[in-house]
Amino acid sequence: MRRSTTRLLFAVAFVASAALSVRPNALLERGAQVLAAPTRLLAELCAPLRWLRLRSAHAAQTQLIEREELEHSARVELRRQQRFAAEPHAPHLRMGRRFVHAEVVDRSADRYDTLLVRIDGLERAGLAPGMPVVHGENFVGRLLEFDPARPGHALVELVTARGFAVGARLAEAEAGGAPLRCVVGGIAAHSLRGRAPRLALVAPSARELPASNVYVDEGLSALAPYREQAAGFVLGRVEAAPFGEYVVVPGLDLLGGPFRVAIAAPEAIERAGGLEPYEPLSDPLWAPARVLARSAGAREGFTLSVGALEGVRRGAAFVVGSRLIGRVLEVDALRCSVASLADRGWLLPAVALPLDGAEGDVRGVLIGLGAARDDARAFECEWRAAHEFERAAAEFEVQFFSGSGAPGIPSGLWLGAARVTNSAAPQRVRLETGVDLRATPRGFVRREESQP
Numbered sequence: 001m002r003r004s005t006t007r008l009l010f011a012v013a014f015v016a017s018a019a020l021s022v023r024p025n026a027l028l029e030r031g032a033q034v035l036a037a038p039t040r041l042l043a044e045l046c047a048p049l050r051w052l053r054l055r056s057a058h059a060a061q062t063q064l065i066e067r068e069e070l071e072h073s074a075r076v077e078l079r080r081q082q083r084f085a086a087e088p089h090a091p092h093l094r095m096g097r098r099f100v101h102a103e104v105v106d107r108s109a110d111r112y113d114t115l116l117v118r119i120d121g122l123e124r125a126g127l128a129p130g131m132p133v134v135h136g137e138n139f140v141g142r143l144l145e146f147d148p149a150r151p152g153h154a155l156v157e158l159v160t161a162r163g164f165a166v167g168a169r170l171a172e173a174e175a176g177g178a179p180l181r182c183v184v185g186g187i188a189a190h191s192l193r194g195r196a197p198r199l200a201l202v203a204p205s206a207r208e209l210p211a212s213n214v215y216v217d218e219g220l221s222a223l224a225p226y227r228e229q230a231a232g233f234v235l236g237r238v239e240a241a242p243f244g245e246y247v248v249v250p251g252l253d254l255l256g257g258p259f260r261v262a263i264a265a266p267e268a269i270e271r272a273g274g275l276e277p278y279e280p281l282s283d284p285l286w287a288p289a290r291v292l293a294r295s296a297g298a299r300e301g302f303t304l305s306v307g308a309l310e311g312v313r314r315g316a317a318f319v320v321g322s323r324l325i326g327r328v329l330e331v332d333a334l335r336c337s338v339a340s341l342a343d344r345g346w347l348l349p350a351v352a353l354p355l356d357g358a359e360g361d362v363r364g365v366l367i368g369l370g371a372a373r374d375d376a377r378a379f380e381c382e383w384r385a386a387h388e389f390e391r392a393a394a395e396f397e398v399q400f401f402s403g404s405g406a407p408g409i410p411s412g413l414w415l416g417a418a419r420v421t422n423s424a425a426p427q428r429v430r431l432e433t434g435v436d437l438r439a440t441p442r443g444f445v446r447r448e449e450s451q452p
Contacts, residue, residue, distance in 0.1 A: 061320075061442070063435045068321035071414040074399055075322045078353050078412055079277065081361055086262045088137045088233070097229050098269055099134075099262040100127060101277060103411065104404040105153065113161035114144065117261060121275025122152025132216070132230035132264045138252040139166070139216050139233035140261055150449075152278070156261065159235065160197060160254050162186050167224070168201075168235055168248075169217035172210045181205045184214065184235050188247040197255065198247035199236060209238050209246050229264040253386045257363045259351065259404040259411060280410040281322065286444040287312060292335065294438060300342035300371055301326060304445060307334040311447035316408040320443040323433075324402055324413035328445065336445070340437050341415065342371035342379040349403030351412075352385070352420060354396060362389055363403060366415070369428070376436040379416075383429045389422035396420070400431060408446050 087099045102117035119127070124146055131143045133156045140158060147153040157164060164185035173179050182205065188198040201214075214235045218227035236248040252258065265271075287306045295301040306312050308331050316328040318338045326340035339346060346368040353361045364385040372378035389396075400415040416431030 061440070064320045064323065064440070067323075067434060072322045074353070074414060075401065075412045078351060078361065078399075078401055081353070081359060082260045082351075083277070084359075085361075086135055086258070086260045088134065088262075090137060093137060093232055096267050098126075098265050098267045098271070100265055100271070102133075102154070102156075102261055102263060103277060104257070104259050104261065106405055106407060111161075113158045113164075115141075115156040115158065115261075116147065117154055117156055118278055119152050119154060119263075120277045121272070122278060123272070123275055124152065124154065126265060126269030126271030127154070127263060130224075131226050132233065133261050134233050134264055135252055135258040135261050137234050138250075139230065139235050140252065140254070140258070143263055158254055159185055159199060159250075160187050166216055166230070166235070167218040167221050167227075168214045170209065170212045170214050170238060172212040174206060178205075179217075180209060180212075181217070181220070182209075182214070182246075184248050188241065190241040190245065190247055196250065196253065198239065198241070199250055201238065201246045201248050204246065209240075211240070212238050213251075214238055214248055226264075226266070229266060233264075253363070256349070256365070256386045257403070259349070259363060280446075281319075285311075285447040285449060286319075287447050288442070289318070289445045290442045291440060295337070295339075299339065300438070301329070301337060301339040302440070304336050304338055305334075306445050307332050307336050309333050312336050312445050313408065313448045315406070316446040316448070317402075317410065317413065318443055318445050319413060320440060322412075322414050324409070324415055325437055325440055325443055327409065338445075341368060341431070341433075342437060344368055344370040348409065348415075349405050350383075350415065351401045351403050352383070352389075352398040353401065354389075354391075354398050355417065356396065358391070360390060362387060366400065372430060375432075376438060377434055378430055378432050380428060380430050381418075382426055383418075383420060384426045385420075385424045388424045389420075391422050394421055396422075408448075410446070 083101055086101060101120045104115050105118050106116040129143050129145050133140045133143055141156050144155040144157040165183050166185055168182050168184045170180040182201050183203045184199050184201055186200045188200040216230045216233045218224040218230060234251045236250040239247050239249050241247045287310045289304040289306045291302045292305055293303040312331050314328055314331060318325045326338040328336045329339045330337045348366050350366040351361050351363055362385050364383060367382040369380040369382060372380055398420050399417050402409050402411055402413040404411040416433045418429040418431045420429055421427055
């Protein structure tokens, strides 16, 4: 080829690249990914050239395998405690009811006050829209409808939803002994930014209300078919608002959680017993993946040997056993890039479980701050707890797990151990993983769940 032709082709390619960088074209980018797919095969063929790193990779894999049973046991314990906390234990709230557990999978994108839940056993038998949904002694909302696209999944409408209304009764009565009644539902107009939202309180039976707990009581409504199952659950505490009005401070954080709930159904429903919660780590939606390369520069991550053709999508989890290693950032046809937990800027719903075996976990959010400078087996995060730990010790050790609501990330994946304080204020924590995650040689990536 003559030099003038080479220069012309170079100029055309340069101008085209510059144009695409200014105005990207999705179709052309997809074509480029397909054309570049054989480079994955080249990387596989060149894998033996990385033999100098195999010793550390095998060491990391051995350490991960040795820790797998311990991390899985911690996951099982977390699930046990969460299921225990989802049901009420007061005798008057258990009488005449049967509780069906469900895990919160996601929050509806177009209806923020609606939760997508996965019912134990993926079985809807005996359940019906309108049944109350609770967490412990707290009222969460109502079963709205079953998801037609996902068997065993349902939508729950939170009490914070616009237009939601439930009859209520205050713990304290009027001076003459008559019950103080009202209607609660939706976000109050007097909720302040930066504070937990208040629930609207309307139609009070008295002009002045005491600072009292308020409970569900739909005994006066003939349009509430499950009023007996909802009766007595806590909505929150009455609080005075400006202009002589009142609001309800919820007894439960309804924005960040809960991660598991219970559906309060009539005791006599026809439903099989012993249905187990769904275990995503045992389903077929996992693609085995080998680490082809580590990210260069300040990024902490990998290039993996699976891509879109095997159902991998952005945000998917990369795991080894019950441990979360990282999340998929970019995907092409045959490979993907993953940001590890030692990378900066990721945000993940999380649960902290005390290491000393004490009952009670705390929900919150972890934000990645990067790898620890002095130890490749640790990384730093900001921990924002939803509420304080109820413990006497000011500082103690916990294990962190992934929470519910992050698409592509199953809940209960082990993240690391750290020391935290019992405060709800944001705090910087150091998560110890026990393994140099940079030497991870292989694992599994979560595939996208197919829709019928």
